[in-house]
Amino acid sequence: MTHGPPRRDPPHRGIELKAWMLYLGLCLALALAITWELVTSREQDMEAARQRTHATSVLVSEWLYSAFETSGAVLSSMAGEIHPEELPRAEEDLAAHGRIHQWLDRHLQLLPNARAIALFDREGVMTHTSNSPHQVGYDISDQDHFQALRDTPDLERQVSRAFWSSEAGGFLVAHAQALRDAEGRFAGVLGVRLDLSFFDHWLERTEPTPGSSLTILDGEERLLARRPQDTVPGFEARLGQPVEVSQLAPLLLGEEDTLHFTIVSPVDGMQRIFTAQRVRDLPFLVVTGEAYQTLLAAWWQKLWTLTLTWLVIAGLGLLVLRGYLRTLRYDRELLRSHRSLEEANQTLSQEIHERQEAERAIKSSEERFRALFDNSLSGVAVHDIILNDQGEPCDYVFTMANPAFESHTGMKVADVLGRRATHIYPVPELPGLIRRFGEVALTGRAIAFEQHLESMGEYYSVGAFQIGPGSFAAVIDNITARRQAEDEIKTLAFYDSLTQLPNRRLLIERLEATVQACRRDHHHGALLFIDLDNFKILNDTLGHDQGDRLLMQAARRISGCVHEADTVARLGGDEFVVMLRKLSQGVQEATQQVEIVADKILAALNHPYYLGGREHHSTASVGITLFHRDPVSVDELMKRADLAMYQAKAAGRNTHRLFDPGMQASVTARAALESDLRRALAEDQFLLHYQALVDDNGQLTGAEALLRWQHPERGLVPPGEFITLAEDTGLILPLGQWALETACSQLARWAQDPTLKHLKIAANVSARQFRHSDFVAGVLRALANSGADPHRLKLEITESLLLEDVEEVIEKMRQLRARGVSFALDDFGTGYSSLSYLKRLPLDDVKIDQSFVRDVLVDPNDAAIARTIVALADTLGLRVIAEGVETREHWEWLSRHGCHTHQGYYFGRPGPVASIQEALAKWTFPSHRGARPVPVNPGPDIGNHPGSR
Missing domain, CATH: 3.20.20.450 (EAL domain)
Incomplete structure (x- = not known):
């Protein structure tokens, strides 16, 4: 009897197809979960880098702005003392010329980072300088900053781009003040010259991370300063040379204040994530970068770890599937009656051998998986989800955990295996985590998120994916240190380090917003300037540490006198500022409200302070100014509150005063008299x-x-x-x-x-x-x-x-x-x-x-x-x-x-x-004491006049 070819059993074919579909689906789900985790992690790392570089660039730009504000104040003060038409030249009056030279030297000491201070006439020729006299006659008429001050009547000060000076033998930056004659016409320039080491002073105040860079450019992309310098060959030769970066064009054109971009650095050839910040009112850019390779080092390690994990799991699944399919084939062969016993025995022997190979392969894969699992830098734990009677996730059990899990969570692996999560760490955030992990284990949808365990004070980056029905794996990284660093950067930029109150920068931002809100809503606002009386005596007698303790206590007392929506800030030293929002629309009611707050603050600050086991008493003087719908600048409000505070001090301290326009007139008259007095000293x-x-x-x-x-x-x-x-x-x-x-x-x-x-x-x-x-x-x-x-x-x-x-x-x-x-x-x-x-x-x-x-x-x-x-x-x-x-x-x-x-x-x-x-x-001179004194021709001035002087 002849037998035809064996026929495949249709039911077995369907089972094989389903098995393959299940295997491929699991592999695809795991790959998608890993891809999601990697993409999310990379974006988080990039965003964190952008925030860090932005905070650093803002901080350095504010330092530069403050430095030029200081030199601008000195230049403005000096310009008020100069009459350009009366300035002598050396050949006309050597003595007067020497006094001006000494006068410039004294003011140069107020600017320790400046190279020199010089006077130039209206033609741009140097007439006086704080440096050696041989520089007199130096011509700057071709410099852009001189031409801008000469041709723009409303321009008072100008900061130049970097320019080469043959006299100094290097690149310089000038901060210049226009001089006007009695009719207000341009009469010359008073300038401070800064060499490029001036900018290094501000960069050295930061602590760069490995691979990071901090660069200062001028408005024509000339390199003024950079940190670090040792990574750039021939760095000194590159100072003052242009660094062409097309991404900076919006900043240079004034279209943007801040830019983020990623390029290969044209200075040292290293790829970085950069943040460029334009320094307000100045022709400088601060560019902060973090090395792309250093930033993504941890991400690449996670990429290889998760990829290897996926390959191991896929390999194990493939081996299991192959074993299963072979078992099906083996069973199918037994059903074929037309096969001879010899073929059956051979097939059986072959299958046994293949099973042994498969077992060895599985064992080898398990060993590779265990090596990868145990040596992963991220904490990895495998869990089984537990359901309640309603079929909802209510807990999960630890079945596996690697050594890194212990370093990231602080819990020993031996203490968590086989135990429920609710028994290990019953934190308030746990129910939410159980719901999220249950969805992963039951639906197969992978998730990645950051979790703050407030009760433990820790931040974690978590990724979870299903590894089987009712089971899931969680990849855990402790990111507390990173978050603390980010918070510290924010605190340094916006808060006072001693009292943790908002600093001047944050106060100005809030005050600008409040002024706009008051104009829009027709409410009054108020600014209170608080200065502690005789605080210097406390520092001199008890020491600065006790002074700091008093400042911290005073900050808490002042904060306790205002609403949460108001702002209490520390400007520095013993000066505090309180900003009150949404006072009454009527000026009388608003005045009464702010005076009540001022009285509360004075009463709170009058209570005894206990410093070093001893009782100490202190008072304060408070200046108050209101603002409503009038277009008053923030700077003007600060000046008004400051003036009112000094009026409170003049009234005997421990009181408050409300600003009125007469204060400004008095201060202006005193400032004019002081200016005249200084000029009188200089002019004999x-x-x-x-x-x-x-x-x-x-x-x-x-x-x-x-x-x-x-x-x-x-x-x-x-x-x-x-x-x-x-x-x-x-x-x-x-x-x-x-x-x-x-x-x-x-x-x-x-x-x-x-x-x-x-x-x-x-x-x-x-x-x-x-x-x-x-x-x-x-x-x-x-x-x-x-x-x-x-x-x-x-x-x-x-x-x-x-x-x-x-x-x-x-x-x-x-x-x-x-x-x-x-x-x-x-x-x-x-x-x-x-x-x-x-x-x-x-x-x-x-x-x-x-x-x-x-x-x-x-x-x-x-x-x-x-x-x-x-x-x-x-x-x-x-x-x-x-x-x-x-x-x-x-x-x-x-x-x-x-x-x-x-x-x-x-x-x-x-x-x-x-x-x-x-x-x-x-007067005659009698020869004996008894003689009566007789004036000789006393003259008309001798008479009964009040006073003797």
């Missing part, structure tokens, strides 16, 4: 007047030197209008030294005249001048340079000098007394000094204040005070000088009661030095 507008000192015998013994200001427009300005301002600004130090040197020079000239060589000069010394560390050396220097006799110089001090550090005062007086200089205590009786200190001072004279002398003939109280002062001085062995002597009767009464020297309008008004020569001709 000061002079000394002298008032005669006469003894009780009518003999001229000397004169008091009195400071006067010959203003070119206002004429003679009395000291009462400018001495206090000079004290506040510190100008009293050079002014007082000038007065000392001038008085000593006059003494030296009198010493050459036989009729005047016996005269002394009394010079007033302010408390601030006396306390200066260089005071004693300055007096001795004035005496040595002029050649004046120290015994002819008398220094007049006031009782205010004795309010602090009396021992230092006594020591300085003894040093000068040892060299022959004498001392008089001025305005005696009007101050608050202790008599116990008075007896220790090495004094020669005391001066009775004119307020007691004026009515000594008619007021018994003034007469009693004058007699008491004379008696006290006589007891202490001191001579008495009476000032304010208006009439002959004053002189006679004071002489009878023991005054030794007299000063006042009766003997002559203060005047130029020639008035002392005239005084010699007005």
